[in-house]
Amino acid sequence: xxxxxxxxxxxxxxxxxxxxxxxxxxxxxxxxxxxxxxxxxxxxxxxxxxxxxxxxxxxxxxxxxxxxxxxxxxxxxxxxxxxxxxxxxxxxxxxxxxxxxxxxxxxxxxxxxxxxxxxxxxxxxxxxxxxxxxxxxxxxxxxxxxxxxxxxxxxxxxxxxxxxxxxxxxxxxxxxxxxxxxxxxxxxxxxxxxxxxxxxxxxxxxxxxxxxxxxxxxxxxxxxxxxxxxxxxxxxxxxxxxxxxxxxxxxxxxxxxxxxxxxxxxxxxxxxxxxxxxxxxxxxxxxxxxxxxxxxxxxxxxxxxxxxxxxxxxxxxxxxxxxxxxxxxxxxxxxxxxxxxxxxxxxxxxxxxxxxxxxxxxxxxxxxxxxxxxxxxxxxxxxxxxxxxxxxxxxxxxxxxxxxxxxxxxxxxxxxxxxxxxxxxxxxxxxxxxxxxxxxxxxxxxxxxxxxxxxxxxxx
Numbered sequence: 001x002x003x004x005x006x007x008x009x010x011x012x013x014x015x016x017x018x019x020x021x022x023x024x025x026x027x028x029x030x031x032x033x034x035x036x037x038x039x040x041x042x043x044x045x046x047x048x049x050x051x052x053x054x055x056x057x058x059x060x061x062x063x064x065x066x067x068x069x070x071x072x073x074x075x076x077x078x079x080x081x082x083x084x085x086x087x088x089x090x091x092x093x094x095x096x097x098x099x100x101x102x103x104x105x106x107x108x109x110x111x112x113x114x115x116x117x118x119x120x121x122x123x124x125x126x127x128x129x130x131x132x133x134x135x136x137x138x139x140x141x142x143x144x145x146x147x148x149x150x151x152x153x154x155x156x157x158x159x160x161x162x163x164x165x166x167x168x169x170x171x172x173x174x175x176x177x178x179x180x181x182x183x184x185x186x187x188x189x190x191x192x193x194x195x196x197x198x199x200x201x202x203x204x205x206x207x208x209x210x211x212x213x214x215x216x217x218x219x220x221x222x223x224x225x226x227x228x229x230x231x232x233x234x235x236x237x238x239x240x241x242x243x244x245x246x247x248x249x250x251x252x253x254x255x256x257x258x259x260x261x262x263x264x265x266x267x268x269x270x271x272x273x274x275x276x277x278x279x280x281x282x283x284x285x286x287x288x289x290x291x292x293x294x295x296x297x298x299x300x301x302x303x304x305x306x307x308x309x310x311x312x313x314x315x316x317x318x319x320x321x322x323x324x325x326x327x328x329x330x331x332x333x334x335x336x337x338x339x340x341x342x343x344x345x346x347x348x349x350x351x352x353x354x355x356x357x358x359x360x361x362x363x364x365x366x367x368x369x370x371x372x373x374x375x376x377x378x379x380x381x382x383x384x385x386x387x388x389x390x391x392x393x394x395x396x397x398x399x400x401x402x403x404x405x406x407x408x409x410x411x412x413x414x415x416x417x418x419x420x421x422x423x424x425x426x427x428x429x430x431x432x433x434x435x436x437x438x439x440x441x442x443x444x445x446x447x448x449x450x451x452x453x454x455x456x457x458x459x460x
Contacts, residue, residue, distance in 0.1 A: 039347070042318030042319065044320030044325045045072045060331075061130050065136065072131060073318075078144045140175070140183050141185075143187060145159075165202040168203040168209075176207055183207060185226045186200065197238070227248055227250070233265035234249070249275070250279035252279045258310055258383070277318065282321060301451050308452075312387040314360045321334050342426055357392050366441055368406050368407030370386055384402045386401055402452050404446045404448075405445075416460075417459075418459055431447055433455065436457065
């Protein structure tokens with residue numbers, strides 16, 4: 001066995017100068033403005049602008065770049081409720097007067113040594129600039145809402161039809177020309193009524209007006225997505241909207257929907273869009289996660305299954321640690337957590353391939369797929385389902401085994417010979433698995449003692 005050369009596989013997109021992102025040819029992946037494929041390697045850092053100092057933010061961002069991350073998430077402002085989400089930032093500053101998004105708290109000057117000058121927005125400016133310096137694109141949330149704890153009422157007290165357009169204009173005038181931002185509307189919100197959807201449309205229109213220097217809205221001048229709550233992807237609600245460039249869904253606490261949600265979003269056409277699993281389940285210290293009285297597995301194996309099932313269905317997952325996302329409970333000790341390391345193993349493995357050429361293809365699995373569809377809506381796939389994809393060029397193919405069970409594989413191209421290798425998802429260890437000829441049918445079983453595995457085929 002040999003060990004997977006992780007550092008050699010660091011995606012070069014991580015160290016390019018930050019150009020604006022756009023949708024690549026065919027619609028299923030991101031490219032930079034100059035056309036270079038961009039592979040997302042994201043870390044969930046929702047509350048970095050609220051819970052870190054300047055020094056802490058710089059420390060985290062330098063570490064993120066060193067490890068190979070190229071995307072973070074920033075919640076600009078939050079709904080009001082009696083929980084921790086409405087707290088001021090570490091300097092005691094809040095974003096709005098009177099909890100009204102149309103009334104940003106802005107003071108003259110921005111000197112951090114002068115508390116009367118350095119306001120909430122100056123601190124956000126600093127963090128966004130540090131992110132740019134450290135080669136991090138930013139999922140930029142104008143307002144984090146969520147769908148939990150009665151949040152609709154508290155959210156739309158702050159952001160609503162009366163002020164969303166003006167807030168969008170103000171925020172757009174300040175940030176719309178920043179090339180490294182992916183404007184992320186919603187923030188875990190379930191847009192299940194026309195009234196809610198209208199708020200997000202107003203916000204998007206305000207940004208587009210500001211991006212076009214106050215003239216008619218130009219949605220092509222910024223790049224945007226929507227972060228929905230559990231259930232359908234953003235395109236289910238906003239497929240026809242001119243501002244939706246990047247599709248997204250979340251599999252947090254709903255592990256069974258991971259593959260099917262990604263596959264459904266990937267299959268949408270006119271237009272096709274890249275798809276992000278923007279909020280998979282979080283790594284936690286005790287290996288469990290609880291939500292609304294329900295406890296689920298949040299072990300490293302659980303997380304790995306989400307990453308590979310998401311990618312092989314045609315989408316891209318980000319990483320999240322439940323404590324690191326809020327920078328609480330000794331966050332520095334979490335920078336090298338098992339879940340974080342294993343996410344980077346996934347990312348660097350995929351980034352070593354022509355990943356933008358991926359085509360999901362379950363037909364590679366002749367038997368042993370372990371597909372089970374639950375008998376109740378939303379008819380989701382079994383979380384232990386094996387998933388497969390190949391390069392359209394025929395250069396490579398991949399099968400993910402979420403457990404140690406056998407599968408029969410048949411690759412295309414009758415005259416082609418492929419070399420096979422097992423890759424251990426916990427540390428990148430590689431074990432040769434022989435050769436297979438196109439249209440030949442062979443059975444494969446992961447090495448003994450492996451909880452899950454990737455089977456990678458490369459054309460000779």
